[in-house]
Amino acid sequence: MFKPTLECLNADVTTWEIGPYYSALPGPMKLKLRLDGEIIISGQVETGFLHRGLEKAFELNSWNSSIIYADHLDSEGAVFGELAVCLAAEEIAGISPPPRAQAIRLILSELTRISCHLNYAVKIGRAVGSETFTHYVLRDREKLLDLFELLTGARFSLSFLRFGGVKADVTEGFIERVIETCDLLRVRLKEYNDLLTFNQVFLKRTSGVGQISKEQVMRWGITGPNARASGVSFDIRKTHPYSEFEKVDFHVPVSNSKGTHGGDAHDRFLIRLLEIEQSLEMLKVFADKIPSGPFLETKSGSDFKVPRGEGWIRIESSRGFLGCYLMSDGGLSPSRVQFRTPTSSNLLVIPEVVVGLKIEDLPLVLASLDLNIAEADR
Amino acid sequence: MEILELISKINAAAPGAYLHKSRFGGSDQTSVWLDLRKIRDVALLLCNDPMIRLDWLENMSVAHVDDALVVTYFLRSWNDPRLNLSLRGSIVMDRKKEQDDRVELPSISDIWLTATPMELEASELFGIRFLGGSQSNSGSHSILPEGWSGFPLRKMRHSRGNKDV
Amino acid sequence: MKTGSFYLSTVGKIFQWARAQSLWYIPVSGGCCADEVMNSLGNTYDLERFGCIPQVDPRQADLLIVSGVISHKAAPHLKALYESMPTPKYVLAVGSCASCGGIFSSELSYAAVPGLDQIIPVDVYVPGCPPRPESIMNGLIALQDKISGNPRAHIEN
Numbered sequence: 001m002f003k004p005t006l007e008c009l010n011a012d013v014t015t016w017e018i019g020p021y022y023s024a025l026p027g028p029m030k031l032k033l034r035l036d037g038e039i040i041i042s043g044q045v046e047t048g049f050l051h052r053g054l055e056k057a058f059e060l061n062s063w064n065s066s067i068i069y070a071d072h073l074d075s076e077g078a079v080f081g082e083l084a085v086c087l088a089a090e091e092i093a094g095i096s097p098p099p100r101a102q103a104i105r106l107i108l109s110e111l112t113r114i115s116c117h118l119n120y121a122v123k124i125g126r127a128v129g130s131e132t133f134t135h136y137v138l139r140d141r142e143k144l145l146d147l148f149e150l151l152t153g154a155r156f157s158l159s160f161l162r163f164g165g166v167k168a169d170v171t172e173g174f175i176e177r178v179i180e181t182c183d184l185l186r187v188r189l190k191e192y193n194d195l196l197t198f199n200q201v202f203l204k205r206t207s208g209v210g211q212i213s214k215e216q217v218m219r220w221g222i223t224g225p226n227a228r229a230s231g232v233s234f235d236i237r238k239t240h241p242y243s244e245f246e247k248v249d250f251h252v253p254v255s256n257s258k259g260t261h262g263g264d265a266h267d268r269f270l271i272r273l274l275e276i277e278q279s280l281e282m283l284k285v286f287a288d289k290i291p292s293g294p295f296l297e298t299k300s301g302s303d304f305k306v307p308r309g310e311g312w313i314r315i316e317s318s319r320g321f322l323g324c325y326l327m328s329d330g331g332l333s334p335s336r337v338q339f340r341t342p343t344s345s346n347l348l349v350i351p352e353v354v355v356g357l358k359i360e361d362l363p364l365v366l367a368s369l370d371l372n373i374a375e376a377d378r
Numbered sequence: 379m380e381i382l383e384l385i386s387k388i389n390a391a392a393p394g395a396y397l398h399k400s401r402f403g404g405s406d407q408t409s410v411w412l413d414l415r416k417i418r419d420v421a422l423l424l425c426n427d428p429m430i431r432l433d434w435l436e437n438m439s440v441a442h443v444d445d446a447l448v449v450t451y452f453l454r455s456w457n458d459p460r461l462n463l464s465l466r467g468s469i470v471m472d473r474k475k476e477q478d479d480r481v482e483l484p485s486i487s488d489i490w491l492t493a494t495p496m497e498l499e500a501s502e503l504f505g506i507r508f509l510g511g512s513q514s515n516s517g518s519h520s521i522l523p524e525g526w527s528g529f530p531l532r533k534m535r536h537s538r539g540n541k542d543v
Numbered sequence: 544m545k546t547g548s549f550y551l552s553t554v555g556k557i558f559q560w561a562r563a564q565s566l567w568y569i570p571v572s573g574g575c576c577a578d579e580v581m582n583s584l585g586n587t588y589d590l591e592r593f594g595c596i597p598q599v600d601p602r603q604a605d606l607l608i609v610s611g612v613i614s615h616k617a618a619p620h621l622k623a624l625y626e627s628m629p630t631p632k633y634v635l636a637v638g639s640c641a642s643c644g645g646i647f648s649s650e651l652s653y654a655a656v657p658g659l660d661q662i663i664p665v666d667v668y669v670p671g672c673p674p675r676p677e678s679i680m681n682g683l684i685a686l687q688d689k690i691s692g693n694p695r696a697h698i699e700n
Contacts, residue, residue: 028614052647139586
């Protein structure tokens with residue numbers, strides 16, 4: 001005989017399951033929420049809707065094809081996936097790319113970081129309801145995608161890095177266009193600040209919303225700009241430098257806002273704009289000084305093999321700490337490729353962060369965490 | 379702290395757990411091979427001892443190598459970003475058993491909370507049942523489609539895609 | 544299987560033309576190609592001048608733009624979303640993975656559905672990995688031609 005519990009009789013508490021395909025969510029994921037009127041009491045996340053079997057696909061193709069699959073790990077930041085796989089394979093094989101290739105990789109990596117952060121700004125603008133801002137940012141992002149097309153021929157899945165270097169040399173006029181674009185973006189950053197960042201309405205919507213404390217960052221292993229916005233200073237480019245980042249002089253912005261509003265959505269947005277500024281500084285200084293020389297260490301033919309061994313590489317992608325574990329048994333394809341993605345730790349904090357939010361703040365908080373479901377599910 | 383001191387502490391906390399140590403690949407990181415049945419005692423020591431404080435599990439990866447599943451735990455410390463260590467162990471699988479048989483391993487997801495999604499993936503894709511811990515791995519499918527049988531990332535499955543051979 | 548019916552009378556032709564000029568769509572994002580669909584909404588390659596407005600509610604949309612990989616776990620939900628749209632409805636499959644499986648075809652992936660037409664009927668396929676916004680617009684114009692009954696739509700590719 002069914003006996004209703006006190007909770008069933010409480011008409012205020014409802015459950016709401018937001019299914020995989022919904023435009024307020026960052027991708028296919030399920031959110032099971034319990035609501036008391038408009039306030040969220042608890043939330044649970046279910047992912048796995050975009051599991052494509054990416055890690056197994058590496059093992060079924062040749063070494064050269066793993067660049068293509070690594071592109072599709074994080075679609076906006078294709079270079080980060082490629083860089084992780086290339087660095088891991090180069091560590092096993094003991095190859096070190098020539099200085100010109102390292103410089104080109106660094107330039108691509110910083111340009112991708114700017115492009116991903118601009119995409120983040122678009123998502124935040126859309127979540128808050130500021131459509132004009134999104135059009136301004138998309139217009140500027142097109143200039144970055146034009147730069148990628150000038151260098152590699154593609155806008156998103158670049159397939160430009162190779163084991164031991166890069167695929168081709170910089171095209172004529174690329175460096176001048178990079179410096180021009182950096183100057184333009186510096187002016188536009190001021191425009192974004194006027195439009196949105198210090199706008200009173202935006203501040204009211206995002207201050208104090210979705211706060212993540214330092215203790216939560218350390219408990220769930222959150223990294224990247226999300227952690228730095230909560231005051232935890234951790235950047236792989238400084239602790240485990242790769243690809244000649246140790247030779248570049250740059251400063252990692254960390255939020256030091258203490259008090260009741262530390263680590264909220266506005267901090268996460270502002271940190272990323274500061275990181276764009278830092279990347280622009282880096283590019284301006286570095287783009288002129290690319291060393292001359294070859295751009296590829298060895299000509300990798302179609303039967304390129306990595307010798308037996310294993311490697312573990314950490315890089316700083318635009319979302320945080322991206323790690324790649326690569327194991328080779330000397331055969332024609334990798335034996336095991338496993339990625340540790342920043343989004344899978346960001347997803348762990350959602351049940352704690354949504355408690356006490358109003359429903360209208362939910363898309364904003366989810367957008368501010370910078371989630372990419374494709375890389376969490378692989 | 380020095381690696382030998384660490385090993386003596388591990389031997390004191392979990393006798394018989396330590397097997398040997400080696401270099402990890404071509405890097406200068408040390409990896410310590412353990413008997414994985416005693417991983418929980420070692421984990422409690424490494425996480426809670428105030429001199430060690432390896433409190434962040436940055437990655438846990440499983441690979442199928444020659445009839446054994448090699449599990450690697452990559453650890454580091456929030457206080458000292460340059461301190462890192464990897465714990466490794468292997469579980470030998472019986473070739474005569476069905477290739478769809480699960481192996482068992484103690485869970486560490488209540489000691490290092492970041493391990494939860496990694497253990498979920500390993501349990502579905504490699505067929506490892508994690509005992510204890512903060513989540514129930516009852517064999518329910520949350521990554522693979524409903525009704526899927528087998529563990530796709532194991533090498534014994536000589537198939538391409540979802541066709542059985 | 545063709546969705547929607549093709550009238551032969553003039554009134555029918557006007558209705559079909561009107562439908563083609565204002566396709567309100569639901570974007571279903573599945574990863575990589577979602578970025579290019581979003582770029583084609585931006586002001587450089589504007590989709591809104593073709594009459595397309597993004598919708599959230601499936602009951603008020605007549606176009607479903609599916610971009611990216613559909614996994615086996617998500618396929619029943621996509622089918623439920625498609626069936627909750629009222630007829631006449633159209634489907635645009637953007638990207639190689641939605642058209643035919645792409646790099647996650649059935650030999651290479653155990654978890655991705657090799658092509659959207661295994662689940663729901665598709666009207667126009669836009670290949671590419673990811674396709675440029677111009678290709679997506681070309682696909683949309685081809686769909687408009689197909690709905691209005693233009694001769695271009697009768698070429699079998």
